[in-house]
Amino acid sequence: MTEKQFQKWLNDIDTNHDGMISKEELRKALHDLGLHFTRWRAGRAMARGDLNHNRYIDGDKEFEKLIARAKNHWGIVN
Numbered sequence: 001m002t003e004k005q006f007q008k009w010l011n012d013i014d015t016n017h018d019g020m021i022s023k024e025e026l027r028k029a030l031h032d033l034g035l036h037f038t039r040w041r042a043g044r045a046m047a048r049g050d051l052n053h054n055r056y057i058d059g060d061k062e063f064e065k066l067i068a069r070a071k072n073h074w075g076i077v078n
Helices: 003-013 023-032 038-049 060-074
Strands: none
Touching (some): 003 060, 023 038, 038 060
16 A cells, blocks of 8 residues: 555544544554554554654654554555
């Protein structure tokens, strides 16, 4: 998936449409992609990407961190 497709995918996984990605939303979405260890992967992504420690991925910097994680650790962004 391209970076642009990944950004659209992030918008789609925001199930309550609040503009923020919760750990549970991310975990479910990773599971739907067929990845394993989704609870751990989501937890690591939140620990690395949640810069303001509000337990959500929100804001441009945090989304950039999540995209970088997807590229470097999940192999789902080209």
